Amino acid sequence: MKIFRNNAELMQGIQNLNCKIGFVPTMGALHSGHISLFKQSLLETDKTIGSIFVNPKQFSPSEDLNRYPKNLNTDINQLKDLGVDYLFVPSIDDIYPDNFEEIDYISDLHGILEGSFRPSHFNGVVQVVYRLLKLVHPDYLYLGKKDAQQLKIISKMIDHYKMPIKVKSCEIIRDQSGLALSSRNTYLSTQEKLQASTIYKSLCYARNHFDNGNRSSSEIIKTFEKNLNDQLVKNIDYVSIVDETTFMITNGNIENNALLLVAVKVGATRLIDNVELLV
Ligand code: PAF
Secondary structure, three states, X not given: OEEEOOHHHHHHHHOOOOOOEEEEEEOOOOOHHHHHHXXXXXXXXXXXXXXXXXXXXXXXOOOOHHHOOOOHHHHHHHHHXXXXXXXXXXXXXXXXXXXXXXXXXXXXXXXXXXHHHOOOHHHHHHHHHHHHHHHHOOOEEEEEOOOHHHHHHHHHHHHHOOOOOEEEEEOOOEOOOOOEOOHHHHHOOXXXXXXXXXXXXXXXXHHHHHHOOOOXXXXXXXXXXXXXXXXXXXXXXXXXXEEOOOOOEOOOEOOOOXXXXXXXXXXXXXXXXXXXXXX
16 A cells, blocks of 8 residues: 655656546544445445545534544554555645635535534535545545535535546444444443443434334434433434435425434534434
């Protein structure tokens, strides 16, 4: 695996690649969720490029930028073992040079759900992903379904700028308890992990309720809340149902395929998860 430590090395290293390129952007601290994205790219494309860059712009001043987990050597070894072709590990100056101009793309989804709790988050995400895509020029971009709103916003941004890139959305990977894998799970104590495992269980109860014919969004949301660990119920940021295609919030009956999305604080750690509700 070739490692590029700056833009010049990346450009030189990939300029003559005349093949289908898959790209997996990450912030490192890789877990099986990331690995599944790399595996899918390795299967479906000719060359796979990963990136590791902890993007300061997507963290608010009160968030965990300074303690975000870092495991660069372990990450590199894992990717080498998988057979990943290239890894881009840029510096802050590579991504945001002094003359850097922010793109002014703001989607209609920037301010809802995650965006209402993390106001500058999606602007930070689109800035970095746009920059990375302009540097890497992939044919395919691999993203996980756990960050469903991010996935939707990035897809919309790619359409907006007419970038010739196909977004591949990859399934959520969970641990044995059902907890969706996230680099932030390392912050959880054993007790908190136990509480956090009720998030997916409660999502499944709610989805079963839906699959049994209940189409009322408020009933589905109530089922989620009723089954969640008592401590966590007090710390729900949101439980919402959105239309899977438009991502618009569904308040009445669920008529189209939808996503049940949740964000919950477990101790000091904020977790998100979702399940599909297929009509
Ligand atoms: O999902 C992530 O890890 C990040 O938001 C991403 C897409 C790598 C951008 O920093």
